[in-house]
Amino acid sequence: MDRWRALVWRFLFHRGKLAAVSALVQLVGVSKTFGDAAAVHAIDLSVERGKTTVLIGPSGCGKSTLLRLIIGLLQPDSGQIQFDGTQLRADKIDIVRRHVGYVIQEGGLFPHLTARGNILLMARHLGRPKNEMLARLSELCALTRFPENLLGRYPLELSGGQRQRVSLMRALMLSPELLLLDEPLGALDPLVRAALQKDLKEIFARLRQTALLVTHDLAEAAYLGDEIVLVNEGRIVQQGSLADLREKPASSFVSEFINAQRSLAVI
Amino acid sequence: MRRIWNPGVQEWFGRILIFSWIPGFLIFSASASEQVQIGSKKFTESYVLGEIAKRTLTDAGISAEHRQGMGGTIILWEALRSGQIDVYPEYTGTITQEILKRSDELTFEQIANELGKAGIGMTEPLGFNNTYALVMLRSRAGELGLHTITDLKNHPELKFGLTHEFLDRQDGWRPLAQHYQLNPQNVIGIDHALGYGALGKGSVDVKDAYSTDAKISENDLVVLEDDRQFFPQYKAVFLFRYALPTPAIEALRKLEGTIKEAKMTRLNAEAERTKNYTRAANLYFEDSSGSTRLRQGYGVASNTFGETFPHKLARWTARHLELAAFSLLLSVLVGIPLGIFASRGGAIGHAILGFAGIVQTIPSLALLALLVPLPFFGISVRTAIAALFLYGLLPIVRNTATGLQDIPRALRESAIALGLSPAARLWQIHLPMASRSILAGIKTSAVINVGTATLAALIGAGGLGEPILSGLNLNDHATILQGAIPAAILALLVQSLFDLLDRVLIPKGLRL
Ligand SMILES: Nc1ncnc2c1ncn2[C@@H]1O[C@H](COP(=O)(O)OP(=O)(O)OP(=O)(O)O)[C@@H](O)[C@H]1O
Ligand SMILES: [Mg+2]
Numbered sequence: 001m002d003r004w005r006a007l008v009w010r011f012l013f014h015r016g017k018l019a020a021v022s023a024l025v026q027l028v029g030v031s032k033t034f035g036d037a038a039a040v041h042a043i044d045l046s047v048e049r050g051k052t053t054v055l056i057g058p059s060g061c062g063k064s065t066l067l068r069l070i071i072g073l074l075q076p077d078s079g080q081i082q083f084d085g086t087q088l089r090a091d092k093i094d095i096v097r098r099h100v101g102y103v104i105q106e107g108g109l110f111p112h113l114t115a116r117g118n119i120l121l122m123a124r125h126l127g128r129p130k131n132e133m134l135a136r137l138s139e140l141c142a143l144t145r146f147p148e149n150l151l152g153r154y155p156l157e158l159s160g161g162q163r164q165r166v167s168l169m170r171a172l173m174l175s176p177e178l179l180l181l182d183e184p185l186g187a188l189d190p191l192v193r194a195a196l197q198k199d200l201k202e203i204f205a206r207l208r209q210t211a212l213l214v215t216h217d218l219a220e221a222a223y224l225g226d227e228i229v230l231v232n233e234g235r236i237v238q239q240g241s242l243a244d245l246r247e248k249p250a251s252s253f254v255s256e257f258i259n260a261q262r263s264l265a266v267i
Numbered sequence: 268m269r270r271i272w273n274p275g276v277q278e279w280f281g282r283i284l285i286f287s288w289i290p291g292f293l294i295f296s297a298s299a300s301e302q303v304q305i306g307s308k309k310f311t312e313s314y315v316l317g318e319i320a321k322r323t324l325t326d327a328g329i330s331a332e333h334r335q336g337m338g339g340t341i342i343l344w345e346a347l348r349s350g351q352i353d354v355y356p357e358y359t360g361t362i363t364q365e366i367l368k369r370s371d372e373l374t375f376e377q378i379a380n381e382l383g384k385a386g387i388g389m390t391e392p393l394g395f396n397n398t399y400a401l402v403m404l405r406s407r408a409g410e411l412g413l414h415t416i417t418d419l420k421n422h423p424e425l426k427f428g429l430t431h432e433f434l435d436r437q438d439g440w441r442p443l444a445q446h447y448q449l450n451p452q453n454v455i456g457i458d459h460a461l462g463y464g465a466l467g468k469g470s471v472d473v474k475d476a477y478s479t480d481a482k483i484s485e486n487d488l489v490v491l492e493d494d495r496q497f498f499p500q501y502k503a504v505f506l507f508r509y510a511l512p513t514p515a516i517e518a519l520r521k522l523e524g525t526i527k528e529a530k531m532t533r534l535n536a537e538a539e540r541t542k543n544y545t546r547a548a549n550l551y552f553e554d555s556s557g558s559t560r561l562r563q564g565y566g567v568a569s570n571t572f573g574e575t576f577p578h579k580l581a582r583w584t585a586r587h588l589e590l591a592a593f594s595l596l597l598s599v600l601v602g603i604p605l606g607i608f609a610s611r612g613g614a615i616g617h618a619i620l621g622f623a624g625i626v627q628t629i630p631s632l633a634l635l636a637l638l639v640p641l642p643f644f645g646i647s648v649r650t651a652i653a654a655l656f657l658y659g660l661l662p663i664v665r666n667t668a669t670g671l672q673d674i675p676r677a678l679r680e681s682a683i684a685l686g687l688s689p690a691a692r693l694w695q696i697h698l699p700m701a702s703r704s705i706l707a708g709i710k711t712s713a714v715i716n717v718g719t720a721t722l723a724a725l726i727g728a729g730g731l732g733e734p735i736l737s738g739l740n741l742n743d744h745a746t747i748l749q750g751a752i753p754a755a756i757l758a759l760l761v762q763s764l765f766d767l768l769d770r771v772l773i774p775k776g777l778r779l
Contacts, residue, residue, distance in 0.1 A: 068680070071684045072683075073680050073683060073684065094686045094688070095686075097683075097684060097685065097686035098686045100684070102681065102684040102685070104677055104680075104681065106677055108677050108678060108680070108681030109681075110678060110681075110682070110696055110700070110776075111700070111776045111777055112699045112700055112702075112774035112775075112776040112777050113774075113776060114776065121685065121687070121695070122685045122686060122687065125687055125688075125691050125695075154775065154776035154779055155776065156776065156779040157779060170685075
C-alpha cells in the first residue's frame with residue numbers, strides 16, 4: 001500500500017521523471033520542528049543513485065537537520081523518508097545505518113581509538129574476518145591517499161586534513177550505498193581543502209558513490225555536485241546545476257546567494 | 268558472534284575487573300568462630316576488665332576474643348542482646364538508668380530479674396563501686412575552700428568540662444544540677460581524656476570522673492563529696508548471655524568479689540602508665556593468686572597478648588586496608604552503574620545523585636551510629652564497610668555521570684550513526700571516553716575511605732583508628748601518632764597508586 005502511495009506521490013510531484021526511479025533516498029513532505037521553530041519544512045528531495053547531490057544554503061537553514069533525519073538521529077514530525085523504496089522504520093534503522101556512511105565537520109573520530117581503531121570499529125563489531133578487514137584498510141588508505149604508517153596514531157596526533165581522510169575511510173569501510181557528508185572540509189585551510197576536494201571527486205567517481213554533501217561554498221558545490229539543492233529557511237528554493245541556478249534563478253534570493261559568493265570566490 | 272582481535276574494549280574492561288577484584292581476596296579473612304566475644308567500653312577500666320575476662324577464660328581453656336573500646340553503653344548492650352558479643356563489663360547504676368531506663372534505684376536482685384527477661388545474666392559485684400564523681404584540682408579546690416558538690420552552688424563562675432555521655436545521661440548532669448540547684452554559667456562538652464588536660468591547664472575547673480579513675484591520684488585531684496547522695500551505686504559486674512557455655516560462666520563467676528576499689532585504681536594506673544591493658548590485667552592475676560594453674564596459663568597468654576609494635580602495626584594496617592579496599596570495591600561496583608543511570612538525567616537520575624549527595628552530608632560518626640542498631644549490621648566489620656561504602660558512593664556516581672554527560676554530542680551521534688548497538692556504544696565508546704573522570708572519582712573515594720576508616724575502630728572494627736582511639740583515651744600523643752602517621756602515609760600511597768593506575772586504565776588517546 002505504502003509503495004503504491006509513494007509511486008503515486010512520485011508521479012504527481014515529480015511528473016514521472018525517469019530520475020525518480022533511480023532515487024536511493026526519497027524524502028516526501030518531511031518536516032521537523034524544534035520547539036516552535038520549523039527547521040525543515042515539507043521538504044521533498046531525491047538523492048539519485050551514483051550521483052553527488054549537494055545541499056547548500058545559509059547557516060541555520062536546516063541542512064544538517066536533513067542529514068540527521070536521513071540517518072535517524074532525529075525523527076520527522078511528518079512526512080516520509082524512504083531508503084531504496086522502503087519507508088525507514090525505527091526498529092530497522094541500525095541495518096540501514098550500516099549501509100550509510102556519515103562524515104561530519106570535526107570528523108567525529110573517537111579520541112581513545114587510533115585511526116585504525118576508528119576505521120575498523122564497526123567491522124569488528126560485526127565480526128568481519130580479520131584478513132578481509134586488513135585488505136579493505138589498505139585499499140582505503142590507497143584510495144584516500146592516507147599513509148598507512150599513520151594508522152596507529154590517535155586522532156589528536158593527526159592534522160585536520162588527515163583526520164578527515166580517516167573519517168572518510170571509516171565511513172567507506174563497509175562499502176556504504178550512501179555517503180552523507182556534513183561540511184566535511186569546513187574546518188580545513190584552503191590548500192588542504194583544495195587537495196581533498198580533488199580527491200573526493202576522484203573517489204566518488206571511481207566508486208560511483210551515491211553521496212549527499214552539505215557545504216557553504218558554492219565553488220565546492222559546483223565542483224563536486226551533479227545536482228545542487230539550494231535551501232533557505234527549511235525549504236528547497238531551487239534545484240539543478242549551477243548554470244540553472246545562475247541563469248534561471250527561481251527567486252531573488254537565489255541570485256543574491258550566488259552573487260554574494262561570486263564576489264568572494266573564484267568561480 | 269565472532270570476536271576477533273578486539274583490544275579496545277575488552278582490554279579496558281578486563282583491566283578494570285582484574286584490578287577491582289584484587290582487594291576482594293584480601294577480605295573474608297576475618298571469620299566468625301566459636302570464640303567467646305568480649306566487649307568493652309571506650310575507657311581504661313573497661314578495657315582492663317575486658318582483658319581480665321579474656322585472660323580468665325583463656326586460662327580456663329576457653330578461646331576468647333576481646334574487642335576493645337567498642338563505644339558507649341547502648342552500643343554494647345545492643346551488641347550483647349543481639350549476640351554479637353557474649354560478655355562485657357557494666358555497672359549496676361548504668362544498668363538501672365540507661366538500660367532498664369528506671370529513675371528509681373533497684374535492688375541487685377531486681378536488676379538481675381529484669382536482665383533475665385532479656386536473656387542476659389549478671390555476675391555478683393566484682394568488688395568495687397565506680398560511681399560518677401565531680402573532681403577538681405586539689406589546689407583550686409583548696410583555694411576556694413570546696414569540699415562537697417553543694418559548695419559549688421556559691422561559685423557559678425566555675426567552668427564545667429563534662430563528657431558528652433555525662434551531659435546526656437539520665438543520671439548525669441541535668442538531674443545532678445537540679446538536685447543540687449547548680450546553675451553554672453559555663454558548661455562545655457569535652458572528651459574524657461582531653462578533659463583531664465583541660466583541668467590541668469585551668470581551662471575548665473570541674474569535670475566528671477569515675478571514682479576509681481587512675482587520673483585522680485595521678486593528677487592530684489580531689490573528689491567532691493556527693494553530700495546529698497545523688498549518684499547511684501555503680502558496682503562493677505560482668506553481663507553475659509545465658510547462651511554462653513556453663514564453663515565460661517563459671518570461670519567469670521570466679522572473679523566475683525575479687526577486685527576492690529584500691530586494686531582497680533592500681534590496675535587503672537598501671538594501664539595508663541604502661542599504655543598496655545594486657546599487662547595491667549596480668550597484674551591482677553599475679554596479685555590475686557600464686558596458683559600453678561594461673562602461672563601455667565600466663566605463658567600461653569603472653570604469646571598472644573605481648574604483641575610487638577611492628578606486628579601490631581601490620582595487623583592494624585592490614586585491617587585498615589581491608590576495610591578501605593572492600594568498601595571501595597563495593598562503591599565501584601554499585602557506583603558506576605548508578606552513575607550510568609544518573610547520566611541519563613530525568614527523575615531517576617536526579618534521585619540517584621540526590622541520595623548519594625545526602626549520604627555524604629551525614630557526619631561519618633552519625634552514619635556509623637545509625638547503622639549499628641540495624642539487624643544485619645551491629646558492632647561489626649560489616650557496619651564499617653557499609654558506612655565506608657556509602658561514603659565512597661557519591662564521588663564515583665557523580666564523576667561517572669558527569670564524565671558520560673561531557674562526551675560531545677557530535678561523538679555520541681557518530682557512534683549511533685555508525686550503527687553500533689547501545690551496549691557496544693556504552694562499553695566501547697562512552698565508558699572509555701569517561702574513564703578519566705570515573706577514575707578520578709574512584710581515587711577521591713579511595714582517599715576518603717582510607718581517612719574515614721580510622722573511625723571504624725569506634726565500633727570495634729579495628730584498623731589504624733585503634734591506636735588513635737586508645738591514644739585519645741589515654742591522652743597519649745605517641746600512641747595517637749602510631750595510628751595517625753601510618754594512616755596519613757597510607758592515604759599518600761593510595762593517591763600515588765591511583766596516579767599509576769591512571770596510566771594503565773585511561774586510554775592513551777585521551778592522555779595526549
Ligand atoms: N537540537 C536542536 N534543538 C533546537 N533547535 C535546533 C536543534 N538542531 C538544530 N536546531 C535549529 O534548527 C535550525 C536548522 O539547524 P541546522 O543545524 O540544520 O542548520 P544548518 O543549515 O546545518 O546550519 P550550518 O550551516 O550553520 O551548519 C537552526 O535554526 C537551529 O538553531
Ligand atoms: Mg550544519
